Amino acid sequence: MNSLFTPLSWNDTGFILTGILNTIYISVVAISIGTFLGVIVGFARVESNKYTNMLIGSFLDILRSVPLIIQLILFTTYIGVMGYPLNPFIAGSIVLSLYTMAFMSEVFRGGFESVHQSMRTASRSLGLTYWQTVRYIRLPIGIKVVFPSWLGVALSVIKDSALVSVIGYMELLRTSEQLISRTQQPLEILIGVGIFYFIISYPLSLYGKYVERQMTV
Amino acid sequence: MIKIKGVYKSFGDLEVLKGIDLEVNRGEVISVIGGSGSGKSTLLYCINAIEKIQKGKIFVDDVDVHAKETNQDKLRQKLGMVFQQWNSFPHLTVLENAALAPQIVLKMSRDEAMEVAQKELKHVGLEDKFDVYPTRMSGGQQQRLAIARALAMKPNYMLFDEVTSALDPELVGEVLDTLRLLRDDGMTMITVTHEISFAREVSDKVAFFHEGVIEELGTPEQVLENPQQERTQQFLSKVLH
Numbered sequence: 001m002n003s004l005f006t007p008l009s010w011n012d013t014g015f016i017l018t019g020i021l022n023t024i025y026i027s028v029v030a031i032s033i034g035t036f037l038g039v040i041v042g043f044a045r046v047e048s049n050k051y052t053n054m055l056i057g058s059f060l061d062i063l064r065s066v067p068l069i070i071q072l073i074l075f076t077t078y079i080g081v082m083g084y085p086l087n088p089f090i091a092g093s094i095v096l097s098l099y100t101m102a103f104m105s106e107v108f109r110g111g112f113e114s115v116h117q118s119m120r121t122a123s124r125s126l127g128l129t130y131w132q133t134v135r136y137i138r139l140p141i142g143i144k145v146v147f148p149s150w151l152g153v154a155l156s157v158i159k160d161s162a163l164v165s166v167i168g169y170m171e172l173l174r175t176s177e178q179l180i181s182r183t184q185q186p187l188e189i190l191i192g193v194g195i196f197y198f199i200i201s202y203p204l205s206l207y208g209k210y211v212e213r214q215m216t217v
Numbered sequence: 218m219i220k221i222k223g224v225y226k227s228f229g230d231l232e233v234l235k236g237i238d239l240e241v242n243r244g245e246v247i248s249v250i251g252g253s254g255s256g257k258s259t260l261l262y263c264i265n266a267i268e269k270i271q272k273g274k275i276f277v278d279d280v281d282v283h284a285k286e287t288n289q290d291k292l293r294q295k296l297g298m299v300f301q302q303w304n305s306f307p308h309l310t311v312l313e314n315a316a317l318a319p320q321i322v323l324k325m326s327r328d329e330a331m332e333v334a335q336k337e338l339k340h341v342g343l344e345d346k347f348d349v350y351p352t353r354m355s356g357g358q359q360q361r362l363a364i365a366r367a368l369a370m371k372p373n374y375m376l377f378d379e380v381t382s383a384l385d386p387e388l389v390g391e392v393l394d395t396l397r398l399l400r401d402d403g404m405t406m407i408t409v410t411h412e413i414s415f416a417r418e419v420s421d422k423v424a425f426f427h428e429g430v431i432e433e434l435g436t437p438e439q440v441l442e443n444p445q446q447e448r449t450q451q452f453l454s455k456v457l458h
Contacts (some may be wrong), residue, residue: 121267122304122363126314126318126370127294136321 010129012179019175022198026089026171027158030096032119034157035150037097039143043134045105046112063102069163071095075166092164100157107149110140145215151208155201162197172196218243219264219374219407224273226263228258233259235429237273237340241375241407245263246400247411248416248437252452257409260426261376264407265296278373294322297367298376301383301433304357311338315366322370330369337365341395357388361395375399377408377445412454417441425449 042062045053051091063071076091082213086094115138165174176193180186219241226234233256241247249257260270264275266282266289275282280292306314315334319325325333338344341361351359360380367375375394381389395414399406400419410416416423416437423440425448426435433440433449445451 008261106422118300118302119304119306120296123306124267124290124298125265125293125298126366127290127322128318129290132321136317137306141306144308 005106006182006189007182008179008185015175015179016172017089019170019172020122022170022175023158023161023172026092026096026163026164030100030161031095031154031157033093033102033153034100037101038140041101041105042108042110043112043139043142055145060102060105064101068099071168071189072097072163072167088167088169089166091167092161092169094163095184096164099160100153103153103156104150107146107153108142110149111146112138113142113146114145115141133208143189147217148208148212151204151211155204158200159197218276218278219273219405220276221260221264222274222276224260224275225261225271226268226273228260229405233429234263234270237429237431239424239431239434241374241405243405244403245421246314246404246408246419246423247424249407249422249424249426250413250416250452251432252321255426256429257426261298261407265293265376266297274303275289275329286405295373296366296376297345297370297372297374299360299363299367299378299380301379303356303363303383305359305362306355307350307352310348311343311351311354311362314351314362315369319369320364333369333371333418334365336364337368340368340398341365342391355388356384357391359393360384361386362394364392373405375404375406377406378411379409379411381410381412399444413441413453425452427452 045149048056072092072095074086075095076086078139079086079091119137119141120133123137124130128136161171162173165177167172170176172193176189180189183189219239221237221239224234224237225232233405235256236259239247239260248261251257263270263351264277264282266287270283277292277295280287282289282292285411306317310315312334315338316330317326319333320327320330323330335344335347338347341364341403343358343458344355344360345360345423346358346362354362363380364375380396384392386429389406390413393412396408396415397419408416408420418437423437423448425440425444427448433444433446439445440449441451441453444453
């Protein structure tokens, strides 16, 4: 049969797998960097004065309020125009990491605020210095207490990573779009992709709820 | 020895301490009593350099606590403090709670720190709780943990800030028993307390605070049985009935 379109076959497995791995890859990168920066920014917000706080806050508000897809296109376009063309993975990682950081910093700020002054005083009274108190008391308690919220943000980042397809990164959604244009089987492919995101997200969100119930902190 | 000389402390416009003089010798137990807002807890915070003072001097073993060149982190190693709220570290087990500061601050090895922690925990009767998380324990147990945690630093002095005030009545006894134990060990202690009968029993001296000054200071017999000042008499007649 001579057709313009070739149907989905087992030969496409490798291609789809590349998409899945790239989705996981960029998500892990964005969540790791976003978490790391989020801890620092969240802590800085708890410790800084009103004006510094407002400054950081408004920058974060922009990152949180402008739709991710617009940030991706704007960043990629302008960084290219300015003479620093970046490959889609790097550009996508930068934007997605900063976007993740904006949400993570609020999560961790809440966690650090939950460690009350009296707890810090108790730690200092044992002879721990300011930074020892940060390192051994405030960070571990603050981070542990927000784990379920952290997981929630991480899950939405995995799903948001699909938007990086608009700048040409070959993650799961983009590979499936290419398959759709070749096979003209959008229903099967998109349902399959949807199931993949569900399989990753749902057990993790169940786990988050479980941890929340178990929490002693 | 702790020497407090002419200490003034204010929070903004509010004067909390207005010229406090007090000396605590090694091995002495001093109880500080008085109404709320009289400045008695603030004094402990100033001894520990958690709060700054505006005037006067405090010496701990001849070190000027509030002098610029004093390393206050180092000073606090000698001054154990237990608070009204027990402030257990919720992410650590009971044993780790008590071993943390020896390990981090005194740079003991993990094994050494654990050994010290175990000894102090046994001393306060928590030998069966080593691997429990403190949030699973009663307030009285957590307060005893706070005491053991402070003792693990081998302090020369212990400061107790209303350590039984936040406890359910049936748990007060076990914490007071622990304080009696420390007194019998010869620990130098300043206890801010509302437990008048406890103060009478354990103290070498009792100081009655009123509106930021020490209104009366003396042996428990002098201050509690036979107070000379009208304020002391009024206070005692209120709390003892």
